[in-house]
Amino acid sequence: DIVMTQTPVSLxxxxxxxxxxxxxxxxxxxxxxxxxxxxWYLQKPGQPPQLLIYEVSNRFSGVPDRFSGSGxxxxxxxxxxxxxxxxxxxxxxxxxxxxxWTLGQGTKVEIK
Amino acid sequence: xVQLVQSGAEVKKPGxxxxxxxxxxxxxxxxxxxxxxxxxPGKGLEWMGIIYxxxxxxxxxPSFQGQVTISADKSIGTAYLQxxxxxASDTAIFYCARHTGYPSSxxxDLWGQGTKVTVSx
Numbered sequence: 001d002i003v004m005t006q007t008p009v010s011l012x013x014x015x016x017x018x019x020x021x022x023x024x025x026x027x028x029x030x031x032x033x034x035x036x037x038x039x040w041y042l043q044k045p046g047q048p049p050q051l052l053i054y055e056v057s058n059r060f061s062g063v064p065d066r067f068s069g070s071g072x073x074x075x076x077x078x079x080x081x082x083x084x085x086x087x088x089x090x091x092x093x094x095x096x097x098x099x100x101w102t103l104g105q106g107t108k109v110e111i112k
Numbered sequence: 113x114v115q116l117v118q119s120g121a122e123v124k125k126p127g128x129x130x131x132x133x134x135x136x137x138x139x140x141x142x143x144x145x146x147x148x149x150x151x152x153p154g155k156g157l158e159w160m161g162i163i164y165x166x167x168x169x170x171x172x173x174p175s176f177q178g179q180v181t182i183s184a185d186k187s188i189g190t191a192y193l194q195x196x197x198x199x200a201s202d203t204a205i206f207y208c209a210r211h212t213g214y215p216s217s218x219x220x221d222l223w224g225q226g227t228k229v230t231v232s233x
Contacts, residue, residue, distance in 0.1 A: 035217040041157075048207050048223040049149075049157060055217055092157055096214070100173035101147075101159040 002027050002095050006104035013083040014112045021107045023076040023093035030073060037097035040069055040078050043106075044089040052091075053078065085111055114138035116146075116208055116224035123230045124198050131194040132227045134208030141189035142166040145211040147220060148182060148193050152204045162211060163191055198231045205229075 003026040013019045029038045040053035051060045053069035056076060066081035080087055090106040119133040134146060147162040161172040165184040172182070181194040191208055205228050209220035 031217070033216065037217050039219045041220070043157070048226050049209075049220070050223065051219050051221050054219040060219070060221065090156075094157075094159075096211075096218070099171055100175065101162075103157050103159065106156045 001100055002029075002098055002102050004093055004095060004102050004104040006091075006093060006107050008107060009105070010108040010110065012110045012112050013080075015085060016082050019080040019083050019087075019109060021078045021091050021093075021109075023071075023078070023104050025074045025076075025095055027098070028073045029095050029097045031097055036072065037095055038069075038071070038076050039094045039096065041092045041094060042087075042089050043092065044086075047089075049092065080109075083109070083111070087111075114222060116210060116222055118206075118208060118224040118227045121228040121230070123232070125233055126197075126199055126231055128198050128231075129194070129196050130198055130229065131192050132206060132229065134191045134193075134224050136189045136191075136210065139210075142186045145214045146184065146191040147209050147211050148180075148191075149207045149209060149220075150176075150204045151207065151226075157207075160193070160206075162214060164214075165189075165191060198229075200231050200233075202229060203231050 005024045007022045029036045036056045041049040043049040057069045092103045094103040145162045148160040150158045160176045161182045163170045163182045165186045184191040205226045207226045208224040210222040212218035
């Protein structure tokens with residue numbers, strides 16, 4: 001199985017400040033079709049997860065542009081340009097290149 | 113409205129059977145894979161498996177193969193997750209989600225609200 005490792009486990013951020021979450025996979029997520037099968041989800045408190053970013057760097061519909069994704073191969077980063085109160089929750093990276101699909105353990109983002 | 117609506121919370125005893133549901137509406141249910149994701153209390157998300165309602169093609173995570181059964185009834189636009197004999201360790205919230213692209217690249221772009229399953233004697 002591909003192991004997804006996120007750091008940090010938790011993050012406390014002052015509103016308006018940036019935040020960054022790292023996700024590393026045990027194998028490259030680049031497929032022969034040229035796409036990289038890495039996704040980011042946010043689970044706000046008491047809610048189901050929601051899609052933020054697909055294929056490393058593409059914001060899903062309605063996701064604010066303060067969210068951005070980058071990386072390649074096995075190293076990926078989610079950045080929040082200026083954290084807002086509504087960004088609190090647990091962020092997960094996920095790979096769907098290889099079955100079984102696997103997720104990172106999550107990064108909890110809190111507001112200071 | 114495009115949505116996935118899951119069945120309500122369940123409280124069961126160990127050894128009992130259970131089938132929870134996920135009904136899609138507002139889109140072509142048979143054109144997208146539906147996945148199931150487990151979240152145990154206070155824990156992260158775990159991918160359980162995925163089904164294509166168009167032909168009931170299924171992929172299971174090895175961690176869940178043999179422990180649960182995923183199925184779908186395309187005539188009523190509903191996917192299911194089933195247990196034959198529940199254990200206390202099955203206590204969790206289960207989410208269904210629509211996948212946009214399997215086997216090509218895609219993501220879970222639409223999620224159900226979750227079904228909380230509690231197994232306790």
